Amino acid sequence: MIQLTNIEKYYANKGIKNYVLRLVTTTIKQGEFVSIMGPSGAGKSTLLNIIGMLEEPTYGTYEFLGENVTSLNERKRIELYRNHIGFVFQAYHLIDEMTVYENIEAPLLYKKVGSSERASRIADLLDRFNIVAKKDLFPNQLSGGQQQLVGIARALAAQPSIILADEPTGNLQSAQAEEIMELFKKLNQEDGITIIQVTHSEKNAQYGNRILHIADGVVKEDLAVLS
Amino acid sequence: MFRLNLKIAWRNLWKNKIYAAINIGGLALGLTAFLLMLLYINHEESYDTWSSDLQNVYQIREKHEFFTPDNKDHWQEISNSRVAGIIKQNVPQFTAVTKVDSEWGNGFSVKIDHADPILIKAIKDADTAFFNVFPYKFIQGDRERALKEPNTVVLKQSLAIKLYGTDHVLGKEFKLVRWRDDKGTPMKITGVVADVNTPESVTFNAISHTGDQDHDPDQPGSSHYNQVYAKSASKVDTLAANNSLQKVYIDYKKKSFAEQNINFKDIYKDGKRPGLKAIALKDVHANPPFAINWLTKLKPVIGISIFLLLVSIINFVNLATAQSVQRAKEVGVRKVLGSYKKQLVSQFLIESALQSIISLFLSIILIEVLLPAFNHHFNVELSFWYNDHLLMLMIQLVALFAFVTLLAGFYPAWVLSNYNPVAVLKGNYGNSLKGMALRNVLVVFQFIISVTFIIAIGVMQLQTKYISNKDLGFERDRLINLQTGYEQNFADKIRRIPGVQYVSTTTQVMGNAFNNKSEIIYKGQTFNLNGVSVSMDALQTLGVKLVSGRLFAKEYKQDTINAVILNEAAANLLGKNMVGKTYNKVNYDNKIISFQIVGVIKDYHNEGFDKTVLPTVYKVTKLGGTSNTNNLLVRFETKNYKGIINNIQNEWRKLYPDFPLHYQSMDEAFSNVLEENNRFMNMIILFSAVSVSLSLLGLFALSTFIAKRRTKEIAVRKILGASNVQIVNLLNKSFLILVIIANLISWPIAYILIKRWLQGFAYRIEMPIFPFLLATAVSIIIAVLTVTIQARKAAIGDPVNALKYE
Ligand SMILES: Nc1ncnc2c1ncn2[C@@H]1O[C@H](COP(=O)(O)OP(=O)(O)OP(=O)(O)O)[C@@H](O)[C@H]1O
Numbered sequence A: 001m002i003q004l005t006n007i008e009k010y011y012a013n014k015g016i017k018n019y020v021l022r023l024v025t026t027t028i029k030q031g032e033f034v035s036i037m038g039p040s041g042a043g044k045s046t047l048l049n050i051i052g053m054l055e056e057p058t059y060g061t062y063e064f065l066g067e068n069v070t071s072l073n074e075r076k077r078i079e080l081y082r083n084h085i086g087f088v089f090q091a092y093h094l095i096d097e098m099t100v101y102e103n104i105e106a107p108l109l110y111k112k113v114g115s116s117e118r119a120s121r122i123a124d125l126l127d128r129f130n131i132v133a134k135k136d137l138f139p140n141q142l143s144g145g146q147q148q149l150v151g152i153a154r155a156l157a158a159q160p161s162i163i164l165a166d167e168p169t170g171n172l173q174s175a176q177a178e179e180i181m182e183l184f185k186k187l188n189q190e191d192g193i194t195i196i197q198v199t200h201s202e203k204n205a206q207y208g209n210r211i212l213h214i215a216d217g218v219v220k221e222d223l224a225v226l227s
Numbered sequence B: 001m002f003r004l005n006l007k008i009a010w011r012n013l014w015k016n017k018i019y020a021a022i023n024i025g026g027l028a029l030g031l032t033a034f035l036l037m038l039l040y041i042n043h044e045e046s047y048d049t050w051s052s053d054l055q056n057v058y059q060i061r062e063k064h065e066f067f068t069p070d071n072k073d074h075w076q077e078i079s080n081s082r083v084a085g086i087i088k089q090n091v092p093q094f095t096a097v098t099k100v101d102s103e104w105g106n107g108f109s110v111k112i113d114h115a116d117p118i119l120i121k122a123i124k125d126a127d128t129a130f131f132n133v134f135p136y137k138f139i140q141g142d143r144e145r146a147l148k149e150p151n152t153v154v155l156k157q158s159l160a161i162k163l164y165g166t167d168h169v170l171g172k173e174f175k176l177v178r179w180r181d182d183k184g185t186p187m188k189i190t191g192v193v194a195d196v197n198t199p200e201s202v203t204f205n206a207i208s209h210t211g212d213q214d215h216d217p218d219q220p221g222s223s224h225y226n227q228v229y230a231k232s233a234s235k236v237d238t239l240a241a242n243n244s245l246q247k248v249y250i251d252y253k254k255k256s257f258a259e260q261n262i263n264f265k266d267i268y269k270d271g272k273r274p275g276l277k278a279i280a281l282k283d284v285h286a287n288p289p290f291a292i293n294w295l296t297k298l299k300p301v302i303g304i305s306i307f308l309l310l311v312s313i314i315n316f317v318n319l320a321t322a323q324s325v326q327r328a329k330e331v332g333v334r335k336v337l338g339s340y341k342k343q344l345v346s347q348f349l350i351e352s353a354l355q356s357i358i359s360l361f362l363s364i365i366l367i368e369v370l371l372p373a374f375n376h377h378f379n380v381e382l383s384f385w386y387n388d389h390l391l392m393l394m395i396q397l398v399a400l401f402a403f404v405t406l407l408a409g410f411y412p413a414w415v416l417s418n419y420n421p422v423a424v425l426k427g428n429y430g431n432s433l434k435g436m437a438l439r440n441v442l443v444v445f446q447f448i449i450s451v452t453f454i455i456a457i458g459v460m461q462l463q464t465k466y467i468s469n470k471d472l473g474f475e476r477d478r479l480i481n482l483q484t485g486y487e488q489n490f491a492d493k494i495r496r497i498p499g500v501q502y503v504s505t506t507t508q509v510m511g512n513a514f515n516n517k518s519e520i521i522y523k524g525q526t527f528n529l530n531g532v533s534v535s536m537d538a539l540q541t542l543g544v545k546l547v548s549g550r551l552f553a554k555e556y557k558q559d560t561i562n563a564v565i566l567n568e569a570a571a572n573l574l575g576k577n578m579v580g581k582t583y584n585k586v587n588y589d590n591k592i593i594s595f596q597i598v599g600v601i602k603d604y605h606n607e608g609f610d611k612t613v614l615p616t617v618y619k620v621t622k623l624g625g626t627s628n629t630n631n632l633l634v635r636f637e638t639k640n641y642k643g644i645i646n647n648i649q650n651e652w653r654k655l656y657p658d659f660p661l662h663y664q665s666m667d668e669a670f671s672n673v674l675e676e677n678n679r680f681m682n683m684i685i686l687f688s689a690v691s692v693s694l695s696l697l698g699l700f701a702l703s704t705f706i707a708k709r710r711t712k713e714i715a716v717r718k719i720l721g722a723s724n725v726q727i728v729n730l731l732n733k734s735f736l737i738l739v740i741i742a743n744l745i746s747w748p749i750a751y752i753l754i755k756r757w758l759q760g761f762a763y764r765i766e767m768p769i770f771p772f773l774l775a776t777a778v779s780i781i782i783a784v785l786t787v788t789i790q791a792r793k794a795a796i797g798d799p800v801n802a803l804k805y806e
């Protein structure tokens, strides 16, 4: 599904290249649950952003679903966002002026899903994440864990084939974090959704089936998780 | 999506209530001023558009020097009555030509049976063709026959109802008394025409046909002046028509001069040319012969209202870009959810549209509230809903709405939609400098406008004060003008009334400044002076100030023969020590008469201060009969002359029962002269004040916002040990620089504009420096005050709270 070849990323500062990623080459297959780990500043988020096409690599090629997407025009990229990629953020990034319901609805509106289909999908998600009672509340009326559930529900609404999550539990307490991780595992195993997450927690990484260790922009280890 | 976006727009407005209120309220004010202007311009443009047939109606203008304020040649609305006949005979493009007398005096007296006479304005005398040229709709009577007979009259419906309470008045008669001792003419009502729904340049309440306009004077040397209008069958090429008009006019002039033994070349020399032309009726209002046209007059106000709108739009842009930080996250998220940039742009434009539509509604309400006052102040009848061009107005409104939305919303929308999702989602957008440079430019621009306005207001106030305190050169209190001719018997009667000091007449006085050219020869040189005929004690009545020599008096036999008095302007023109000197004048029968100057008086004003007092020569005539000056001046001995006027009124009624007395005090005449200028000034001052306060409001909101944004920085600085004062200074510094730049720019702008404005006054103050200093001081003080209040709030706050929030 994802093929990265010799991906490099550097920032030029006063003529000096500061490498963030160096010659990263890896393949992620459909249905995998990959955790990216590494010390702070290692380049984890950068890698995830490149995979999410939020940033462009300075060098190397990137194929997504067999198509070269290294530098993609806006229109194509947005089509991919609408149909294939769901993002989950550490800071949830719900839209403050929208209710829970509307937040989940937004990607469906962009995808131009019909209204009855929309209603049933949202009802389904609310039900599944146990937040039906909260649907008319605004994000600032929810706890962090609840907000992250909404964030995930929103990412799932458009029925993406892959979810990219940058420290999805970074702001949560362990109990809430566990709940989210269980959810990810279920989505991966039951619905076959590919998941790539960045995490600092060894425990969280164990929910997936593969771990990429990064240090100083280089993939140091690529381990399978034995369950 | 649209519905959801609208909802979000609404929630955002609600969340930022105060800014939204400033945005919307400010925009509403800006729009209101602009809309008022728009209504006014529409009104002015709608003159003479009440029928499409008017497209083929033309006013004939002749170039001549009679009845002008400066005794020079002008294209005039009143032409020699012979012109009509010449056109009828020689210019076939025009199928109908009519002559209408201009309105003289203050109206005619209408006497119905034995009722008290009523003074009615604008009863104009015309020939039979009036309604063949002007397509007024006949409610009663018949267009072709109405004015056929002499002594017939056609009323406007409104006058019919005013006089009789009904428009079924065909065949009724009233007595028309045109001056105080006119015997009166019975007039038969032969028609009633509908009032029209747009303003007219040929206004009338009734058109009479006495027969006076049917013939021209017999002698070739004497002429009668009235307005001439012509109608063509279809659209004419004005250029060609004017060529033929000019040609037949020159032929006529040559013939007429030959009959009078005048040499054409003697009159038309030194670039002076005869002239006759037709101008389309719809252009008449925009091209008055002497006054500047309404558009030129209005230009500064139009400019200001545009600036006012701009200021409110700038506020809008400033606040929107300042707030954009709040929306950055939303933009980032929407982008990764699959929103196109143009969808985001349109989303934010919808938000601006929402605000501008609210503003537009508010401003329509405001206009409804303000229109009566505006109408009263500017002497117009504007209406919003009952506008005859409501459709046109609606189109203009939609265009304005679109324009404002785009202007106010596009930049913020563009800034917002350009946020890079990675940067935003990483969370480092808080100190983004996006829009900062533009915001600074706009703040400077606003301050330039404000400072310029403050300076302008200051100078205008000084000039107004100067004018209202300026010595008029005559004493205007205890002086009234009965606005009637001098008649010895009546004058003697009121002279005898106790409390009356002088009764006299003059051809020229404030409120009725009739100039008359007088060419004199002094030391072999020709001078053009303004000639004024006065009665013996007119100058005493006016209370003019004598500079040297003496005023006219009965004791001097010479005074009714060849004594003249000059004003200072004339005396300075001729030379020094003029008293006792003589000059010559060629009389109408080519005889040379010599006049002796017996006195020089100080210049006194007859017109507004935009006009210089003309060099004038005063001469006593045997008044009473020879000159119908329409000025009868009465000076009282006391300030409380109300009762004395009643006595005058009684004498009047005994002599002239069929004509009501009409008078004007000189105080009134003076304020009429000042009024137009004052109106204009008040308007500018009001608009300027509004836009200055809007700018300040915008600045206030902006500084609040920025102070709030920097709360965290302030908190950190405090923890590091900065004092409150240091923090306030920190925030002030950036604004202060902007204000000073703005001041530097606006000084020269204001200087140029105000110099131009002052040049419109013949009597004006020197350019004062004080308003400039004041404006700078005010702008700095206000800027510092606003920012300090906001900064103090931020600075005094507990730093811990501020940091916890982030
Ligand atoms: N815009 C930028 N300009 C210069 N350097 C940058 C920029 N963005 C990121 N970096 C650098 O890239 C490196 C990797 O950053 P990245 O955010 O990928 O780290 P990370 O592994 O996610 O760390 P953390 O676990 O703390 O989130 C860091 O050293 C950072 O300083």
Ligand SMILES: [Mg+2]
Binding pocket: A044, A045, A046
């Ligand atoms: Mg990171």
